[in-house]
Amino acid sequence: MSLTLLAQPGITQQVADTVTTGEAVAFWVLGPLALAGALGMLFARNAVHSALWLVLTMLSLGVLYMVQQAPFLGFVQIIVYTGAIMMLFLFVLMLVGRDSSDSVVEVLRGQRFAATVLGIGFAGLVVGALGRALTDVTPVGLVTPNTTNGGNVANIGQLLFTDYLFPFELTSALLITAAIGAMVLAFASRAKQTRKTQRELVEERFRGERPGSLPGPGVFATANSVATPALLPDGSVARESLSEIVEPTAKERLDDDVAEVSGTGHRPDARALKGES
Amino acid sequence: MTPTYYLLLSALLFSLGAVGVLVRRNAIVVFMCVELMLNAVNLSLVTFARINGELDGQVMAFFVMVVAAAEVVVGLAIIMAIFKTRRSASVDDSNLLKY
Amino acid sequence: MSKTAELLADDPLWLIIVKVVGIFAFLVVMTLFMINWERKVVARMQQRPGPNRVGPGGWLQSLADGLKLAFKEDIRPVLADKWVYFLAPVISCVPAFLAFAVIPIGGEVSIFGERTALQLVDLPVGVLVVLACSSVGVYGIVLSGWASGSPYPLLGALRSAAQVISYEIAMGLSIVAVVMNSASLSTADIVEAQAGGWYFYLLPVSFAIYVISMVGETNRAPFDLPEAESELVGGFHTEYSSLKFALFFLAEYINMVTVSALATTLFLGGWRFPFVGDDHLLNSGWFGLLWFVLKTLAFLFLFIWLRGTLPRLRYDQFMRLGWKFLVPIALVWFVAVAFARYVRQEIEAGGLATGTVLAVFGAVLAAVLLIAFLLPDRREERDPNAVPVTGGGFPVPPLDLAVPKAPPRRRDVEVARLPKEPAAVTTGKEAGDGDA
Amino acid sequence: MTEPVAASGIAGLAWLLLALPALGAAVLLLGGKRTDRWGHLLGCATVIATFVYGAALFFTTLGQSPEARTSELHLFDWVPVNALTVEFALRLDPLSLTFVLLITGVGSLIHIYSIGYMAHEAGRRRFFAYLNLFVAAMLLLVLGNGFVTLYFGWEGVGLASYLLIGWYQHKPEAASAAKKAFLMNRVGDLGLAIAIFIMFKELGTTQYTEVFARVGELSSAEVLAITLLLLLGACGKSGQFPLQAWLPDAMAGPTPVSALIHAATMVTAGVYLIARSNPIYNLSADGRLVVMIIGAFTLLIGCVIGCAYDDFKKVLAYSTVSQIGYMILAVGLGPLGYALGIMHLLTHGFFKAGLFLGAGSVMHGMNDEGNIRRMGGLAKLMPITFVTWTLGYLALIGFPFLSGYFSKDAIIAAAFSQEGWRGWVFGGVAALGAAITAFYMTRLLLLVFLGQPRWKELKSEDGREYHPHESPLSMTVPMIVLAFGSVGAGFFFSSGDNLAGWLAPSLGELQEQHGVLGHTAVNFLTLGLSALGVLVAWLLFGRKPQPVRRPERVSFPVRAARADLYGNALNEALFARPGTWLTRALVFVDNKGVDGLVNGTAALLGGSSGRLRRLQTGFVRSYALSMLLGAICVLGALLMVRFS
Known part of the structure; x- marks a missing residue:
């Protein structure tokens, strides 16, 4: 239903600064789903399962973005994170394959306990701080930027190419660097061996120690x-x-x-x- | 219900990601936990954008995604390179740099 | 907010349900029809009758096959990952259906007195929905390959994932030009924007790239590498059977329909009938649905035609085509379109005279041509040991090979008997042959 | 003192004085074995050439008026450092020219003598190189126009002395004697160096002319300090108490070395230093008193120890110590005695060199045997040696109208000529020394040349029988020449105050003596005492045959004298032991204290870093844990600030 909600920004227009029932429902469905995905990722022994749980979280978050009046970002989240990044993870997991399952034994003494305590402590601190700091916040809402001047996508584009032009250009440099870096890392060993030519293959087959095909x-x-x-x-x-x-x-x-x-x-x-x- | 709940969800997801980084040993899973933390931050950015009524938060989240993509590409390439030489993707196995 | 979106905004719930059911039914029927049609068309291309037993003219063959498939034994390999194995077909199927939600299959109609558009939703980011669905759909393929716990599916899945991701980039880049021209990501808006002219001739390069990458995206011949029968048995769904296999099959054909529908929407003016104005009878009411289906069927026929015509590409050729050809061309095209739009805006705003623009354009073109002529031809290095080849990379005898008239031994005898007669064959060539 | 003028004419070539022997040394040292065949000839030739040039220079200077006799030859600026400018210049004045003649003259003779004496040595060429080096350094010492140049030469002769004492380096005693000489000289050099430092600090210069001109600006305490420090340097170089112990040991070197360096020239450098610094000493009566005390004491102990030794050269060495004591005493007398000291230095140079050469000749003929108890009756077998040696002996003990008579008696008379108790004490000591000198020299003469030949039944240490014989011509000729010097030099120098007048531009006019005893009385007293010494010696050693082994049951004074009057023991007890203890204490402090502190710090750091290092487990997850901990801390701090 969230899709329908999104499709009708007119509805959110009247109730911009409060949370509608539909959104509350969406949140209470997707929020626990996201948490479940995170927990599943944390506890799944198999790395591929971890990745799938994380995909669940990311999809939920993507939908939550849409609910939060960020439709463009929501779909970008789905395309980039689930479609590209997590797919890359799965790819690598399948290439690595053999090692994708963690051993149950923890080798670092006290690591799990300390990590749990610290994680709970951290969550407690942040939640406490947020609870105290943001109780009385009245959200302004994004109705204006999402409806005027071409809508959400156009406004984001305008911001990107005006206020954030320089960071945007920087990201292009970053991406190119990352791509080249990944190529260098991935192709380093393969560049050494040269491919056999057709002729060499033929000679190998007919003049090698095993006549005929393997x-x-x-x-x-x-x-x-x-x-x-x-x-x-x-x-x-x-x-x-x-x-x-x-x-x-x-x-x-x-x-x-x-x-x-x-x-x-x-x-x-x-x-x-x-x-x- | 206020948008604060989104922030709380974000905090919880971030903590879970942090714990995951500490607990999991498979480098790829550790990396996924980092991605989870980034996602949690993105959620809070989107929520802040909504609270403030400005789109800047969404633009920030967009940048985070781009950087995360670059990071993942390089990071996974490094993990693959390590895996090629050490036949292991465990972060505990790459512990030569010590003492 | 577009007109369509406003129309859709006040859809009652029952109408939405009706639309959902309608789309679902449309897709399933299209699948059943496609399977049969494909078999028949390919059979006709190969000079054979094709399915002609079940139902009138054999048209119920696929329905029978589907029913049979559903009742077959559901096998799960021992090594398979139980949940993921189960989940994979579902994941591949759901986004396929979902993507169709944003396709405008018709104009404004009246259903039981309720005025609405023949479209489920009209999102401001509609095109992204299709892309997102296709990227999520890949999960079905990848996971099925991995979960089967068997090498062939895994290889097929990896191929498929790489393929879909690679061609999605080209596809996205080709769509960018469309989006730029229509100034909206909404599918309805894009159709609306094509009232003045369809994009397939306004943006021919984009159209070509889209069509090529749409074939790659759906793993169809000649890009059906993930399920290349001669190499990988059945690709990612080798280990699947029964209903799960049926779901994969369904997803594949729905994807075909979806990308064809999207192509129709983006480049062929959607549900519009050409040559007549929007106010014409042919463009009103339910006629749109007819035109839309016809255009989509044309694309689907293209799929079948390609399958019947072209051989499968090698994997590296395929990837090279995507990364080194389609993506750069899409980028250049995209920049060119942006520049052209800028120039047109300037001209319309009165900042530039058309003559000036044409002159500059001509000058640049002349310069490029001049440089192209001045560039020296790449000199091919001649390998002295190279076997003369005529193509295909396989060693074949050179065309000018002079065959000895007699076997060597007898020739030796003849040479001894007939002195002073020069041999017809150069010794160098003989030595080369001997080496090979 | 007269101001020097720039050297001109033949004096402009004065650098040859340094260059010739230095060239010889360089050629012989760098030339290596190629120069073996003619090396000794080159060595002699350079020194003789130097002597010839020096003599020419001397006579040229003699022909000039006394005011023009002092000149300086500026060669180059040696140390042009900011405030300190040391110019390398040669000071040509009567004093330095006198020394030039002595050094090159005696040096030439001894070079010639060495040709014969060292004929059987493998490294003769190197020996001559060292001798040339010595001559060059010694000439630099006396010719330099400032204290730094002098110091350069001073160290140069020290080096040459070290090399030559240790000539027989395969012998442990020679090696240790060389080291001993070197080290004890360092003590004296330290004094000299500090004196130079003081001069530079207070006067800003080290050139003689400027120092002497401005020394009056210094306070009396500073002047006293400089005089005492210079005296320390002189003591070290000249073997005066308390640094006398190295000189007898230095006899381990070849005899020509003993004759040239440790009798005639180098050991007199201390006397030269004090005489050269006369403007300073003139200002400090206390300083001169110390000089006199040192000189008197040294002359006495030198005599006493000389009586006890049986080693030919060591007796002569102590005799040298004693005679230099006379010279020091003389220069300590101030304007009364500078010229006398120099005169005795010159005459002593002749007869002592002659005595040493004679001793060398005897030892050369006696299989290098030095023990006089193994000799006896050599007079007939070595007539030339005997005659020349006896002439030197007579000159030394002050036989009338021989050299020593004029120079030594003049010193004794000058010592007596002082006011009050000083006259009696120093004069008495000097006269007593003359008597003892006569005693031990007569003992030497009786045991070596007269009496019955005790060597006939004996064999030398290397198992050979003794075949005493006269030495070759190259050895006897220098002895004869020196014998002539021994006989006539004193008369020549003292007639009409020849030498004093000649030296006046350098040392000032010789003062008239008005002492406790008249000159004639002193003369007779000295003669009487010397005759008594000779008589006692004849009574003890001349009348009856002497045992080959020395009597061990002897009285305490003899034992003390045999033990150098416990000089070494004294040095050992006073300096060496405390020095050792101090060193040990410092080593202890260094090892336990300084090193302990440093090592402790290092160990503390190392240990703690070793502990801290364990934190670097290499497990990236541990690091991440600490990162999260830090993040929580920061967050907590922020919250406390925000909400408190």
Whole structure:
């Protein structure tokens, strides 16, 4: 319903400086949701769940912005924060993957206790201060800037390009710097290895030590999954069929598996015929 | 109900974010907690804009978002770089700079 | 506040509910229709009949498929993250429906005596709603990939996320020019602003970029990399089945309808009929809905046409197209439009004479052309070891390859028998072939 | 004192006096082994050339009027520092020219002598380099026109002396003797340096001319301080009490060194210093009294210890100490005695150098044996040495009409010529010293050259039998020359007050003596006492054969004399021990106090930072915790201010 509320600024016009029932309802629904999202983020073991909880909080906050007569900011919040920033977080989480779950054990002695006490203390102080300082505040409301002169978006744009022009330009420099910095950090290692040319790939394939194409996963295997390695005619695992991307540790684990299956760990497989161990 | 409640909500969210920074060990989650704190500040900025009847607060919040975006990009790139070398995203594992 | 917004402001609750149900029904029906239509059109393009068994002309095929899908077993992989696995299709579906709320599908009509516009809401930031919904919709894809606990969906999801985010930038930049011309983010206002001329020919570059990026945004061919069957099986929804899979399917087609509708709204004048004034009969009442649907169907046909025509791009080509081509062009175009608007304002205000502007423009153009001519051609470095290629990067025999008439051994014999006859082939080329 | 004029004519080349020996030293030291074959010849040649030039300069100056005899040759500004300007200039006046002649003359002879004496030494070239260095430094000492230049030369001769005493550096006693000489000289140098500092502080100059012209502006206490400090310097260099102990030890060096440096020239630098500073000493009777006391005491202990030693060169060394005591006594007499002191210095330079060379000749023939109890009856085997040595001996004990008779008796007479008790005391001491001198010198003569040859049944330390023989010509010729000097110099100098008149421009006119005893009476008294000494010596050592080993059961005075009259023990007890204790106490304070404070501070800081360091856990979350704590504190403070 908040959307409808927003869509009709005419309603808020008459009751600008007070909070309407609709807004109160929206607040009492979204506020606890935001808090729940924050708490969920705090307590979720899995980092992806944390991120999702945070998305909930951010969406709630975005809607709260709209309710608070800042429709543009509300949607920017959704687009930028949930659409871009949190998506980036999810991206990185999925790339990092393996480490996304926190261990339950706290290694720093007293950290949790101290953090809880300090957090409660901080919240108490701020809430107390706000409660004392802002009891008698009468909000002016944004009806005037939101209705005159092109509305909320136009007025924000005007502020950005007049009063805040210099900071605005600075943010552009900041963004460019950040983009370049991120590229430098992210591409640092990749720039070293050069891509193989078509010719090299061809020569590798036809003149390498294994004529023909590499074995695909699942060949001669019991399952048709990418995680299942190909087997050589004698039943041993074909090392080349394991993907680095799919399962980072598979190759490391393979040696153990081979040893386990063979019993000795040193039983020669088919490759021994070629002089490899 | 007055807009003060928004500020109280903002304070609570900020505290939760702060506690999260202290408690969580996954660098990415810590980073998310920082984002939560920024969001809480944004909420209070929007609320102040409403209380004062000026749009400056919203412009400030807008700037906060831009800066947060830049920060996230660089921060996550750093986390990725650390993860590449140390195979860990825990902030406790990057503790060489001590004593 | 726009006229539409004022119209919508006093909508009674029942009318709002009617509109919501109507939009929902419209989208679902469009989905069912689209699936069938796509199959038929593609089949026709490929010289085959397509679905023709269920219902009249096979048009109920997708309804039957949908029903069957709903009754299939719902499988959840063991490694899947339970809640997120469940949530992902919902997340991808809800924003898809939501985005349509701001699309003006018709002009002012009277429903049961209540005058209103054929639009659910008209927000001052309406276009942002669509963008926000699409950015939230990505979560469905990403989360489904991650929650499946399986490599292919994860890869597909990552691809999809990267793709949607990348093309959303180009899309947003292309919309900026529209917004600048209409001076509003409200969709109704934008349609209103196109009374004097549709933006697809006023802002052709924006239109082109939007159309390209809309295909990318919806993961449709030729940009359907997230579900590239030959590489990733089914992409992010590989592990999904039954109703959840149906939801993804639904979301994808609704997204197609939504972006097509938005394209209609932004560039094709929305529900307007061309060539006649606003006061004409063709532009009044429920006719608008007809024109709107027709225009949207045209875009949807474009989707199908592309799918039937173009091969899938490679991932890096696709990203390069987005970042190195669409985004810069959109930026340049956006600046050019802004400049042109400024000049026009000046001219209208009397600060500049048209002749002066044209002269300056011509001078700049001449200078650019001159510089372009003076710039030396990039010299291609010739790699002496390069295999002669004719294209595609694969080593193929050069066109001027002189094939030896006889096998080498026999030729040696012939050479020994017939001295002084020069060989037809240069030794260098032979050596090169030998290397390869 | 007459004002100096700018040097001109032949005197304009006076820098050659310094340059020639310095050049020799430089060539020999830097040239290395390449100069081995002709190095000694170069060394001799430079010194002889210097002597020739010095003699020419001397006669030129002699031909001028007394007023024009003092000149200065300005070479360059040496230390042009703000208020302190030290010019490097040579002062050519009768006193310095006299010393030039002595140094280069005796130096030449000893250089020649060294050719033979050092013939078997491996590093002869280096030896000559050092000798040349010494001559150059000594000439700088006497020629410099200011105290700083003098100090430069003073330290230069100290260095040369150190190098030459330690010539036999493989011998521990030589090495330690060199160190001892060096260190004890430092004590004296300190006095000299402080005296120069005082002059600069009070007068702003260190040039002789200006200092002497303005010394009257100083208070009597300052003048007294300067005189005493200069005396300290003189004591150090000249081996006077209480710094006499290094001189006998310095005999560990080669004999030519002993003859040149530690008998004839360098050790007389103290006398030169006091004589040169006569305008200062003239102002302070108390200072001169101290000088006289030191001189008298030193001459006495020198004689006494000289009686007890059996080492040829050490006896001569103590004799030197004693004779320099005479000179110090003489210059302490003031205008009465400056010229007498210088005259005795010159005559002593001749006969003592001759005596040392004779001793060297004897030792050269006796496998470097120095113990006189192992000698005896060498007169026939070494006739030239014997004759020349005896002439020197006679000159020393004041045999009538030989050198010592004129110079030493004049000093004794001058000592007697003082008023009141001083005349009796100093005169008596001087006369007594003459008697004892006669005694120990006669003992030396009897034990070395006369009596029965005790060396025949003995072998030297290196196992060789003794084959005493006359020395080569290069050694005997200088001895003969010096013997002539010993015989005739005194008569030449004293006839018609030749020397005193010549030195008058530098030292002032020699005053007439009006003392407690007349000159003639003193003469007879001295002669009588000396004859008594000779007689006693003959009675004790001449009549009966002497044992090769020295008798150990002897009376206390003899034991005391053998122990240098406990001079070293005294130094040890008075200076070394307290010095050691002071050093130890300071080291203790430094280690425990200063270091303790510093280390304690460091340890405190280090320890506390070690504790504080633990706060840097490296865990970013801990840091964040403290940040939040700080934020809460700030917030709390703000709220307290806002709402209280």
